[in-house]
Amino acid sequence: xxxxxxxxxxxxxxxxxxxxxxxxxxxxxxxxxxxxxxxxxxxxxxxxxxxxxxxxxxxxxxxxxxxxxxxxxxxxxxxxxxxxxxxxxxxxxxxxxxxxxxxxxxxxxxxxxxxxxxxxxxxxxxxxxxxxxxxxxxxxxxxx
Amino acid sequence: xxxxxxxxxxxxxxxxxxxxxxxxxxxxxxxxxxxxxxxxxxxxxxxxxxxxxxxxxxxxxxxxxxxxxxxxxxxxxxxxxxxxxxxxxxxxxxxxxxxxxxxxxxxxxxxxxxxxxxxxxxxxxxxxxxxxxxxxxxxxxxxxxxxxxxxxxxxxxxxxxxxxxxxxxxxxxxxxxxxxxxxxxxxxxxxxxxxxxxxxxxxxxxxxxxxxxxxxxxxxxxxxxxxxxxxxxxxxxxxxxxxxxxxxxxxxxxxxxxxxxxxxxxxxxxxxxxxxxxxxxxxxxxxxxxxxxxxxxxxxxxxxxxxxxxxxxxxxxxxxxxxxxxxxxxxxxxxxxxxxxxxxxxxxxxxxxxxxxxxxxxxxxxxxxxxxxxxxxxxxxxxxxxxxxxxxxxxxxxxxxxxxxxxxxxxxxxxxxxxxxxxxxxxxxxxxxxx
Numbered sequence: 001x002x003x004x005x006x007x008x009x010x011x012x013x014x015x016x017x018x019x020x021x022x023x024x025x026x027x028x029x030x031x032x033x034x035x036x037x038x039x040x041x042x043x044x045x046x047x048x049x050x051x052x053x054x055x056x057x058x059x060x061x062x063x064x065x066x067x068x069x070x071x072x073x074x075x076x077x078x079x080x081x082x083x084x085x086x087x088x089x090x091x092x093x094x095x096x097x098x099x100x101x102x103x104x105x106x107x108x109x110x111x112x113x114x115x116x117x118x119x120x121x122x123x124x125x126x127x128x129x130x131x132x133x134x135x136x137x138x139x140x141x142x143x144x
Numbered sequence: 145x146x147x148x149x150x151x152x153x154x155x156x157x158x159x160x161x162x163x164x165x166x167x168x169x170x171x172x173x174x175x176x177x178x179x180x181x182x183x184x185x186x187x188x189x190x191x192x193x194x195x196x197x198x199x200x201x202x203x204x205x206x207x208x209x210x211x212x213x214x215x216x217x218x219x220x221x222x223x224x225x226x227x228x229x230x231x232x233x234x235x236x237x238x239x240x241x242x243x244x245x246x247x248x249x250x251x252x253x254x255x256x257x258x259x260x261x262x263x264x265x266x267x268x269x270x271x272x273x274x275x276x277x278x279x280x281x282x283x284x285x286x287x288x289x290x291x292x293x294x295x296x297x298x299x300x301x302x303x304x305x306x307x308x309x310x311x312x313x314x315x316x317x318x319x320x321x322x323x324x325x326x327x328x329x330x331x332x333x334x335x336x337x338x339x340x341x342x343x344x345x346x347x348x349x350x351x352x353x354x355x356x357x358x359x360x361x362x363x364x365x366x367x368x369x370x371x372x373x374x375x376x377x378x379x380x381x382x383x384x385x386x387x388x389x390x391x392x393x394x395x396x397x398x399x400x401x402x403x404x405x406x407x408x409x410x411x412x413x414x415x416x417x418x419x420x421x422x423x424x425x426x427x428x429x430x431x432x433x434x435x436x437x438x439x440x441x442x443x444x445x446x447x448x449x450x451x452x453x454x455x456x457x458x459x460x461x462x463x464x465x466x467x468x469x470x471x472x473x474x475x476x477x478x479x480x481x482x483x484x485x486x487x488x489x490x491x492x493x494x495x496x497x498x499x500x501x502x503x504x505x506x507x508x509x510x511x512x513x514x515x516x517x518x519x520x521x522x523x524x525x526x527x528x529x530x531x532x533x534x535x536x537x538x539x540x541x542x543x544x545x546x547x548x549x550x551x552x553x554x555x556x557x558x559x560x561x562x563x564x565x566x567x568x569x570x571x572x573x574x575x576x577x578x579x
Contacts, residue, residue, distance in 0.1 A: 001372075038268075039174060040382030044432065085375065090170035094217075 013104020191323030402437030
């Protein structure tokens with residue numbers, strides 16, 4: 001199963017982070033990433049640039065409203081993620097706890113949906129099954 | 145939770161015990177290889193190291209529900225196991241200065257135990273030694289597989305038994321026997337000598353690929369309740385490739401597994417009928433996984449030693465993975481890759497696959513000649529794939545009566561019920577009026 005580790009930090013957390021030695025931070029994060037690569041569990045991961053460079057598309061209105069910078073109401077900024085492939089929730093928890101973060105930072109850990117998670121009576125899933133039956137029927141006919 | 149009326153220490157609550165058990169399983173999954181490798185370096189014998197690790201796990205099952213899960217579970221288990229080893233030596237022999245020094249070191253390590261508990265200079269090499277020992281040629285294939293999953297992969301005997309659809313006792317016996325065999329053969333805790341290296345590496349990679357295929361080619365309808373054994377094989381292949389970054393075949397095996405796994409969800413219909421490659425829904429192939437496969441194959445190529453058996457198979461799988469449809473596949477290139485593969489790793493199954501590619505590249509007539517050669521050669525007698533492919537080619541040439549006979553033969557030979565039904569349906573759909 002796949003889990004996403006979503007890194008969030010409060011303004012205070014980000015400020016505290018900026019007081020740290022940049023090289024040490026990079027080295028600690030690099031060692032953490034390397035440990036997950038060596039264990040064969042790291043599938044993807046990215047750090048995000050400053051939220052000020054980003055923008056928000058808000059769907060409360062039609063058409064959606066675009067605003068520069070971080071979402072004004074957000075108390076915690078989303079600033080990076082990892083996706084890991086593990087065998088249990090506890091294994092995901094164990095990896096998350098090893099992340100070299102400090103006060104003001106959090107990891108939200110969420111399981112990534114797999115195909116089996118979707119309801120099998122869903123209209124689109126049924127359509128696909130029907131389509132496949134038809135496609136197989138066609139291929140059978142084509143070989144005549 | 146009311147206090148125990150008798151005044152005795154209350155047993156840990158079931159929920160605490162369960163949480164501790166799950167946390168322990170997670171720690172074992174992540175750390176087993178490093179724990180057993182470190183203990184092997186300490187006591188000199190993989191079997192004894194694994195026994196000590198087991199004792200430490202039992203101790204954890206007793207203590208963690210009461211004291212809580214330690215911050216560094218791997219270090220905790222290793223320290224407990226080392227203490228057990230020292231206690232054993234003390235019982236057997238008079239305490240001498242050597243053991244006293246070891247005990248002092250151990251206490252020092254326990255005091256400073258942290259996330260960087262493992263000795264960074266030796267741990268990767270020790271894990272690599274462990275991988276080679278687990279796949280040592282004195283062991284049977286079954287024993288290599290069980291031991292690799294147990295000590296390198298960190299699976300429980302129960303998980304391995306479920307993955308291979310055999311009783312737990314069978315797996316436990318295989319592991320016990322494997323440990324005794326390693327001791328009896330005095331297998332050293334070392335990476336193989338240069339003259340043996342290629343062969344021993346081949347053994348490691350084929351163990352991993354066998355484990356992967358166990359999950360990839362389910363022989364029965366019970367695959368849905370089985371643990372993700374292919375995923376585990378892929379994870380272990382990534383671990384091994386990380387330990388030997390200069391071995392193109394290790395990187396290539398990762399690539400091959402990534403490409404196959406990317407197609408997992410589309411290879412079987414919900415009722416269990418296998419869906420052939422040309423009919424799979426390519427929009428559901430895992431694109432991110434295909435990219436990881438391509439990156440692994442590129443790493444293998446960058447080493448600059450050319451492609452061997454896994455590299456060529458990965459390159460073939462890559463052709464399929466990046467093609468928009470079966471028709472729009474670079475079949476000419478696949479034919480070349482199969483020719484190369486057939487020369488370095490001759491196999492009638494590879495020849496049969498080459499024939500399928502030839503049929504797609506240049507038409508069924510030339511492919512049929514290759515298949516007829518294979519049939520005369522006799523090595524694939526009893527293999528359902530041969531009449532299945534021959535039947536398909538004959539049908540495409542309009543020789544439907546012969547085609548029907550071949551498909552029915554294939555249906556008789558296959559052990560897979562769903563595949564049998566699919567072959568018979570295909571045979572029944574052929575028109576009667578053909579030659």
